[in-house]
Amino acid sequence: MAEERIIDEPAGIADPGEVAVRPDDRVDDERLDSENRLKADYVASVRAALEAGDKGAVYDLVEPLHAADIADLIELLERSERAELARAISDLMTSEVIAELNDYVREDLIEALPAQAVATIAEQLDTDDAVQLIEDLDAADQAAVIAELEPETRAAVASALAYPEETAGRLMSRHFVAVPEHMSVGDLIDYLREQGDIEHDFYEVFVVDEGFHPVGTCALSWILTTPRNVRLTDVMKRDQTLIPVTMDQEEVALMFQKYALISAAVVDESGRLVGQMTVDDIVHIISEEAGEDALLLSGAGDGDINEPITDSYKARVRWLLANLLTASVASSVIAQFEEVIATMVALATLMPIVAGIGGNAGTQTLAVTVRALATNQLTDANTWRAIRRELSIAALNGSTVALVIGTIVALLFSNPLLGAVIGTAMLCNIMIAGFAGVLVPLAIQKLKGDPAIASSIFVTMTTDSMGFLVFLSLAVVSGLVG
Template sequence: MSGADLDDELKQDDAVAAEAEAESPAPESESLDEENRLKPEFVRNVMDALDEEDSDRVYELVEPLHPADIADLFELVNEDERLQLARSIRDLMGVEVIAELNDWVRELLIEALPADVVAEIAEQLDTDDAVAMIEDLDREDQQAVLAELDPEDRAAIEAALSYPEESAGRLMSREFVAVPETMTVGDLIDFLREHRELPTEFWEVFIVDAMHRPVGTCALSWILRCPRNIPLYDVMSRDQTLIPVDMDQEEVALRFQKYALISAAVTDSAGRLIGQITVDDIVHIIQEEASEDILRLSGAGDGDINEPILITVRARLTWLCVNLATAILASSVVGLFQGAITRFALLAVLMPIVSGMGGNAGTQTLAVVVRAIATNQLTDSNTVRMILRELRIATANGAALGLLIGGGTTLLFSNPLLGAVIGAAMVINNLVAGLAGILVPVTLDRFRIDPAVSSAVFVTTATDTMGFFSFLGLAVLTGLA
C-alpha cells in the first residue's frame, strides 16, 4: 500500500505545486451530460448551425470537444448532414477522430474524399487503424488510396490486408519496440531516448533473439525501477503469450482477458516478431463480439444503427423468412389436429401457452450456453455435466409450470383431464426446450458453425412443433377431443 508514503513525499512540495493548474480538468459540462454523452441541446445547436450553413458557428461549437466526442457527434447528426459537418470542421478531423468513427460513418466520409486525402490520413494512422479505415472500401477505391501511399506504408498496409478479416494480422500494429536480450536497462533507456520514430505510446518492450523471435517481455514499470547496469534478460518475463498472426480476433481477445495482458507480440509462421496488439483494441473487440452474439441470437444481423437501412432490411428479412419456414412447419402440426380443434376450440386457445413457454425456456438455456461457449467456459471437458445440469433444471421448471398451469386449467374449466393434458405437455416441452437449448449450440460448435447465428431457429422449431404436437396429440390420445 503506497498511498500513505506518497502523501508524505508530496507535502514537501506543497508550496510550488499549489500555484499551477488552477483550471479544472473536469470534462466540460456544456456539451456532455452526466453519463458523458453529448447533450441533446448541444447536438441540436450543431444541427441548427448546419441547417443555417453557418460553418464558423459549427466550428466554434465543435472545437472544444475531445476527438472521441467529435466522432460520436457524427453519429448523432442526420445522415445527410455528416459530409457538411466534416467540411465545416476540416482541420479538426484529425486521425484520432477518424480512428474513433463508427465504421459506416467513416465509410461515408472516406468515400466522399479524394484518394490522395485518404492516403494522407492513412499515413498518419497506426497500421491497424489505417487498415480499419480502408478495408471496407471497394477494391477500386482501395487501390487508388494504396497507390497514393508512400512505399513503406503501402507495403505495411498491403501486408495487413493479406491476412484474413478479423485475424490478428489485421489487428496488429507494426509499430513496437523490440531489442536484443544482450542490452542492459541503461542501453535500453538510451536507445529509447535516441529513437524518435518509435511509437508515441507503448507499454512493454519485446526482447528478441538473433532470429528476431521474441524471448521475453519487459513492462516499462520494471525498466523504470531497475538500475541501469542490469541486463534485460534478468528483468524480462519469459512467460509471454504469443499471438500467431492468423489467430481469430475473438480468440486473441480471450487470451488478453485470460492472462490480463496489456500488449502481446504477434509472430509469423517462423516465430518471428512482426507486430504487437495492444489492449485498447481488444476492448473494442470484446464489446463487438459480445454485441454480435446478442444480435445474431435475435437475428438482427450486424445491428448497427448507422448501417444503411437497405442492408438492415435485407439482414432482418432474411432471418424472418427462415423463421417463417419454421412457423409454417409448426402451423402444419396444428393442421394435423383441425378436427380436434373444431370439436373443442379451447385447445386452440390454450396451445399457444405450451409452445410459447417452451420457447422462453429454450431461449434461456440457449443464451447461457452460447455465452459459455463464446467465453471458453463450456468445453468438451464439461459438456456432459452441463447437459445433465440443463436436464435437471428443465425437469424442475417443467414440473413447477406443469403443476401451476395444469392445476389452474383444471379449476378454471372444471376439466381435470384438460388440466392433466396441458400439464404433461408443459413438462414434455420444457424437456425439449432444455435439451434443444444445449444440444443445438454444442453440436453447431463441434461443426465450427457459430452457434449464435443459427441456434435460435432450430430451438424454436423444436419447442413450437413439440409444444403443439404434445398438447394436441395428448388431447386426442386421451379422448379429450
C-alpha cells in the same frame, strides 16, 4: 551489426496515432449532459446553422468539442448533413475524429474524400487504425489511397491487408519496443531515453534474438527496479504468450482473458516478431464480438442504426422467410388435430401458452450455450456434462411451471384432467427446449458454422411443434377429448 539491425528494426518503435482522453479535455457545459452525451438542443443548433449556411457559426459551435464528441455529432446528423458538416469544420476533421467514427459513417465520409486526403489522415494513425480506415474501401479506391502513402506506411498497410479480416495480422499494432538479448538493464534504459519518438504507451519490452524471434519480455516495473548492470537475460520473463498472425480475433481475446495479459507479441509463420496486441485492442474486440453474437442469435444482421436500409433488409428478411418455413411445421402439427381442437375450444386457448413458455426456455438455454461455446467453456470434453446440467435445470423449471399452470387451469376451467394435461405437456416441452437449446448450436458448430447464427429460429420451431404435438396428443390419450 546484429545489434544495430535488431534495434533499428523499422517495426520496432514508431509514432502513435491516438491521443489520450483526459477528463479536463471534455466539454462539460451546455453541450453535454451528465453522462457526457451531446444534448438534443445543442445538436439542433448545429443543424440549424447548417441549414442557414452559416459555416462560421457551425465552426464556433463544434470547435470546443473533443474529437470523440465531434464523431458523435457527425453520427447524430442525417446522412445528407454529414458531408456538409465535414466541409464546414474541415480542419477539425482530424485522424482522431475519423478513428472514432462508426464504420458505416466513416465509410461514407472517406468515399467522398480524394485519395490524397485519405492518405494524409491514414499517415496520422497507428497502422491498425489506418488499416481499419482503408480496408472497407473498394479495391480501386484502396489501391489509390495506398499509392499516396509514404513507403514505410504503404508497406505496413499492404502487409496488414494481406491477412484475413478479424485476424491478429489485421488488428495488431506495429508500434512496439524490441531490443537484443545481450543488453543490460542500463543499456536498455539509455536506449529508451535516446529515442525521442517513443510517444506511444507500452507496457513491456520484447527481447529478441538475432533472427528477431521473441525470447522473453521485460515489464517496465522490472526495468525500473533492477540494477543497471543486470543483463536482460537474467531478469526477463522467458515464458510468454505468442499470438500467430492468422489467429482469429475472438481466440486472441480469449487468450488475453484466460492468461490475464496486458500485451502480447504477434509472430509470423517463421516465429518472427511482427507486432503486438494490447489490452485496449481486446476491449474493442470483446465488445464487438458480444454484440455480434447477440444480433446473430436474432438474425438481425449488424444491428447498426447507421447501416444502410437495404443492407439491413437483406440481412433480416432471409431469416424471416426461414422462420416462415419453420412456422409452417408447427401449423402442420395443429392441422392434424383440427377435430380434437373443435371438440374442446379450451385447447386452442391454452396451446400458445405451452409453445410460448417452451420457446422462452429454449432461448435461455440457447443463450447460455452460445456464450459457453464462444468463451471455450463448452468443448468436446464436457459436452455431456453441459447437456445433463441443462436437462436438470429444465426439469426443475418445468416442474415448477407445470405445477403453477396446472393448478390455475384446473381451477379456472373446473377440470382437473385438463390441468394435469397442460402441466404434463409444459414439463415435457421445457425438457425438450433444454435439450434443443444445447444440441442446435452444438450441431451448427460441428457443421463448421457459427452457432450464434439464427439458432433461435430452429429452437423455436422445435419447441412450438413439439409443444403442440405433446399437448394435443396427451389430450387425446388421456381421454380428455373423444
